[in-house]
Amino acid sequence: MDAGNDPDPPTHHGPLRFQVPEPSARPGDEPDFSYLDVPPAGDTRRPEVSVDPHQIRDLADAMIRVLDDDGNAVGPWAPGAELSADAMRRALRAMVITRAYDDRMFQSQRQGKTSFYMRSTGEEAIAVGHALELGPRDMFFPTYRQQGWLIAREWPLVDMMCQIFSNERDRLHGRQMPVMYSAKEAGFFTISGNLGTQFIQAVGWAMASAIAGDTCLAAGVVGEGTTAEADFHHALTFAATYQAPVILNVVNNQWAISSFQGIAGGASSTFAARAIGHGIPALRIDGNDYLAVVAGIRWAAERARRNHGPTLIEWVTYRAAAHSSSDDPSKYRPQDEWKAWPLGDPVERLATHLGQIGEWSPVRQNELDEEAKAIVRAAAKEAEGYGTLLDGHVADRRSLFEDVFKEMPAHLRRQRDELERLT
Amino acid sequence: MNVAIRSALDVMLGRDGQVVVFGEDVGYFGGVFRCTEGLQSKYGETRVFDTPIAEGGIIGVAVGMGAYGLRPVAEIQFADYVYPGLDQLISEAARLRYRSGADFTAPLTVRMPAGGGIHGGQTHSQSPEALFTHVCGLKTVLPSTPYDAKGLLIASIEDDDPVVFLEPKRLYNGPFDGHPERPIVPWTDHPLGDVPEDYYSIPLGVAAVRRPGSDVTVLAYGTMVYVAEAAAAETGVDAEIIDLRTLLPLDTDTIVQSVEKTGRCVIVHEATRTSGFGAELAATVQELCFFHLESPIQRVTGWDTPYPHAQEWDYFPGPGRVGAALRSVMED
Numbered sequence: 001m002d003a004g005n006d007p008d009p010p011t012h013h014g015p016l017r018f019q020v021p022e023p024s025a026r027p028g029d030e031p032d033f034s035y036l037d038v039p040p041a042g043d044t045r046r047p048e049v050s051v052d053p054h055q056i057r058d059l060a061d062a063m064i065r066v067l068d069d070d071g072n073a074v075g076p077w078a079p080g081a082e083l084s085a086d087a088m089r090r091a092l093r094a095m096v097i098t099r100a101y102d103d104r105m106f107q108s109q110r111q112g113k114t115s116f117y118m119r120s121t122g123e124e125a126i127a128v129g130h131a132l133e134l135g136p137r138d139m140f141f142p143t144y145r146q147q148g149w150l151i152a153r154e155w156p157l158v159d160m161m162c163q164i165f166s167n168e169r170d171r172l173h174g175r176q177m178p179v180m181y182s183a184k185e186a187g188f189f190t191i192s193g194n195l196g197t198q199f200i201q202a203v204g205w206a207m208a209s210a211i212a213g214d215t216c217l218a219a220g221v222v223g224e225g226t227t228a229e230a231d232f233h234h235a236l237t238f239a240a241t242y243q244a245p246v247i248l249n250v251v252n253n254q255w256a257i258s259s260f261q262g263i264a265g266g267a268s269s270t271f272a273a274r275a276i277g278h279g280i281p282a283l284r285i286d287g288n289d290y291l292a293v294v295a296g297i298r299w300a301a302e303r304a305r306r307n308h309g310p311t312l313i314e315w316v317t318y319r320a321a322a323h324s325s326s327d328d329p330s331k332y333r334p335q336d337e338w339k340a341w342p343l344g345d346p347v348e349r350l351a352t353h354l355g356q357i358g359e360w361s362p363v364r365q366n367e368l369d370e371e372a373k374a375i376v377r378a379a380a381k382e383a384e385g386y387g388t389l390l391d392g393h394v395a396d397r398r399s400l401f402e403d404v405f406k407e408m409p410a411h412l413r414r415q416r417d418e419l420e421r422l423t
Numbered sequence: 424m425n426v427a428i429r430s431a432l433d434v435m436l437g438r439d440g441q442v443v444v445f446g447e448d449v450g451y452f453g454g455v456f457r458c459t460e461g462l463q464s465k466y467g468e469t470r471v472f473d474t475p476i477a478e479g480g481i482i483g484v485a486v487g488m489g490a491y492g493l494r495p496v497a498e499i500q501f502a503d504y505v506y507p508g509l510d511q512l513i514s515e516a517a518r519l520r521y522r523s524g525a526d527f528t529a530p531l532t533v534r535m536p537a538g539g540g541i542h543g544g545q546t547h548s549q550s551p552e553a554l555f556t557h558v559c560g561l562k563t564v565l566p567s568t569p570y571d572a573k574g575l576l577i578a579s580i581e582d583d584d585p586v587v588f589l590e591p592k593r594l595y596n597g598p599f600d601g602h603p604e605r606p607i608v609p610w611t612d613h614p615l616g617d618v619p620e621d622y623y624s625i626p627l628g629v630a631a632v633r634r635p636g637s638d639v640t641v642l643a644y645g646t647m648v649y650v651a652e653a654a655a656a657e658t659g660v661d662a663e664i665i666d667l668r669t670l671l672p673l674d675t676d677t678i679v680q681s682v683e684k685t686g687r688c689v690i691v692h693e694a695t696r697t698s699g700f701g702a703e704l705a706a707t708v709q710e711l712c713f714f715h716l717e718s719p720i721q722r723v724t725g726w727d728t729p730y731p732h733a734q735e736w737d738y739f740p741g742p743g744r745v746g747a748a749l750r751s752v753m754e755d
């Protein structure tokens with residue numbers, strides 16, 4: 001190795017050391033979340049939405065929480081009367097259906113009816129909160145783990161499943177892998193397999209809304225692992241420069257496949273703190289606390305609508321299921337880590353709160369659980385009736401050549417005809 | 424083939440203290456295709472480590488490490504995800520030697536699984552080899568057997584220039600002849616699956632004749648080598664099947680010898696057709712063998728569309744399409 005000058009410059013510090021961050025626990029270890037500071041609910045201040053971002057830098061290290069351990073809504077972020085019991089029940093229902101949907105589709109994958117599936121278990125509150133709090137013309141730029149949005153917006157479950165089964169009714173003609181939905185009429189941008197690309201596109205959409213003098217916002221989502229991609233940093237730079245009306249969400253579910261959040265730089269500072277250098281306000285929020293989720297989205301949306309620009313939100317949550325149907329988390333994290341997760345389960349916490357205020361009961365929860373399973377079962381039965389990957393009832397192979405361009409060029413017509421001639 | 428890749432990395436980590444191996448999920452977990460399983464526990468985190476999800480970052484640090492004097496072996500989780508890293512690969516790694524008058528070099532290897540056949544849809548199935556062969560200063564390797572994968576990976580790591588090493592992911596667990604309905608034969612039951620444990624290398628730029636024949640020359644690489652073998656068997660055409668193994672530098676001697684003998688040529692690749700590597704091969708054969716050709720050169724390739732999820736076997740250029748081309752050049 002011949003870097004630097006010869007002879008070696010004198011040093012009194014000994015050799016350098018290559019440092020690689022380590023997760024707190026691996027398979028066989030006790031789960032250990034001592035790295036996570038969990039302040040009591042209600043402890044974090046709520047600034048005006050017009051606040052100068054430099055005045056709230058501390059919020060990037062705090063954690064906004066509304067629901068306490070007993071399910072009471074406390075502190076300045078509690079939405080109070082502005083979030084009705086009906087609205088909370090609607091959110092609970094969407095989360096419960098999402099979970100039932102995930103379980104069913106995962107089973108379908110195991111039965112060979114589709115090739116692949118990804119569950120959102122444990123982080124349903126974030127997508128559902130966005131779907132119910134943002135407006136009908138706002139645009140959501142999701143990851144593959146935001147199916148809760150479509151379910152909360154009551155996009156047909158059968159259509160979602162037809163995409164999963166790649167069958168003849170799949171609106172995407174079997175082109176995309178399962179879970180890569182596209183639903184413009186539901187404000188849901190087409191999902192890319194290439195991580196992070198949607199984040200800067202959300203900023204572009206928001207810039208367009210401002211250029212056009214429109215009133216709608218964009219919200220982008222990435223996982224914490226994806227904050228390492230350049231597109232994340234492009235998004236912050238452009239959003240800050242043009243004060244774009246966009247909510248920049250980082251879903252920190254602690255794991256990116258086998259890599260703990262420290263591999264994305266999360267051991268050095270919070271992901272919310274990435275905003276500070278850009279002069280973007282940062283909120284760090286308990287993502288398993290539905291009331292805090294709503295409060296955070298409302299704050300950021302109002303700020304954007306009032307032309308105060310973007311907000312970055314880090315949602316602290318946990319990926320309870322495997323990364324995907326191809327993944328085996330027992331190879332890299334303690335098997336029971338989810339049970340030790342200090343922020344609990346978003347479904348249980350919202351149900352407890354509703355019970356606390358006399359608007360819910362274990363009996364009604366039971367009924368909801370059963371109803372959700374029945375709804376999903378019925379939808380699956382119908383969707384499977386249109387075919388699955390297993391029985392080969394997929395879109396016509398001619399559709400392969402459509403939508404490459406608006407008008408099919410001659411070379412693609414020739415290729416389509418060649419395929420037609422094959423038996 | 425993943426076992427052979429792991430063995431090559433193991434051998435090189437053991438032999439050469441300058442070799443470092445890294446990428447997304449490569450360290451503790453051992454890679455999503457298990458190509459680096461056990462290497463971190465054997466060589467430690469300084470030699471084998473996880474990286475942030477940032478392909479531009481991964482290739483960028485590889486360039487810096489290579490300039491320092493290490494021999495970085497970076498993994499891109501899927502070839503479909505290399506694009507954020509192309510600036511570092513094309514503008515930097517490929518030209519470092521040239522622009523600095525060999526003051527700085529980029530002795531790095533960038534490994535990536537490529538190709539389809541696993542229902543991966545458009546972002547887990549691509550074959551972007553022609554993007555790399557189009558760049559001056561990059562070598563491009565694409566093995567088809569475990570034995571070759573190990574020997575060629577070792578040669579790539581030892582090479583003093585940047586090498587893109589594409590691994591046909593459908594071949595990780597066994598050969599694949601394009602008949603998805605047939606059961607998978609694991610490499611352990613296949614003669615080409617036998618890989619010596621120790622060091623050996625296979626020089627870059629040397630093709631292999633997989634099946635000698637006299638009727639037509641088939642130029643193929645990766646998964647398509649097995650598809651071409653199946654097509655020859657199914658049609659009875661006596662094809663000479665050449666596995667290119669390295670696309671750049673290209674072994675034109677072996678190609679020319681064969682085409683001069685057979686007088687016919689079919690080129691097969693999984694990648695899309697237009698401006699694919701087949702176009703380069705067809706031009707080369709035309710330039711060097713024109714007066715020996717008895718029929719037009721044919722290409723069998725993926726269609727010029729993104730790789731679909733559900734209609735994978737309508738997209739994949741299987742033995743039916745290759746066989747049709749073999750018959751057709753024989754009739755011309």
Ligand SMILES: Cc1ncc(C[n+]2csc(CCOP(=O)(O)OP(=O)(O)O)c2C)c(N)n1
Pocket residue numbers: 143145193194195222223224225226227253255256257319323447476478500504507
């Ligand atoms: C550009 C790119 N690189 C790599 C991948 C492979 N990959 C798919 S998901 C994933 C982990 C993403 O983790 P994170 O962003 O934390 O989201 P999570 O899955 O935890 O929701 C990786 C590496 C990809 N899809 N795209």
